[in-house]
Amino acid sequence: MILNIGFFLLNIIPIVFMGFLLLTNPLYFRRIKQIAFVCSLLLLLIYLFLFFEVNCFFLPFQKTHGFNLNIFFNVNYVIGLDIINLLFIGLTLILMPLCILISWDSIYFRVKWFFFYLLLIEFFLINVFLSLDLIPFYIFFEGLLIPLFLLIIGWGSRERRIHASFMLFFYTLIGSLLMLMAIIFLHSTYGTTNLYILRHNNLSEYRQIFLWLAFFFRLVQKYQ
Secondary structure, three states, X not given: OHHHHHHHXXXXXXXXHHHHHHHOOOOOHHHHHHHHHHHHHHHHHHHHHHHHHOOOOOOOOOOOEEEEOOOOOOOEEEEOOOHHXXXXXXXXXXXXXHHHHHOOOXXXXXXXXXXXXXXXXXXXXXXXXXXXXXXXXXXXXXXXXXHXXXXXXXXXXXXXXXXXXXXXXXXXXXXXXHHHHHHHHHHHHHOOOEHHHHOOOOOOHHHHHHHHHHXXXXXXXXXX
């Protein structure tokens, strides 16, 4: 029950505060920054509570929480915690308040949208690390490109920011397709993209190499 509430809050709080930002007058710069900062602090406090509540050091996955997205495919949005994604979520939630504080005095135009995109990035990253199904993981992972693209166009330095943003988008397209092909292959072969189920299936050596290369090439592109 506690984990379910924590998962729900980690997902709903960024959405609520992004709604507050959209309703805030764009000329109230200080209030906009305060809303974004309070959101990042609340998420960090929830994370600290979950960190000391869950027993991630001894279990491969905590009890998961999810809901059915079975519309066109047999896909479930399932989220859960283990020691690895717990650390990555912690890194995200520690860095975001620092990013907001660093940007506090340096952003002075289109302030509302800048901090809106920061919260959107935080929302996507939380769901990337929480997802235990590869299709929602892929959606959130690639969804990060949208706010990153808009941040580079809107607030990037120098005259080449538009060119850089489009190069970022097209450069990552090939890697995205490779990763999508690997996910489709897993779904068509095993009937699921749930990581908790796939980890109990035996894959041949060639399939493991193909899947590793597809995911590794995409991750290298993402973070170059």
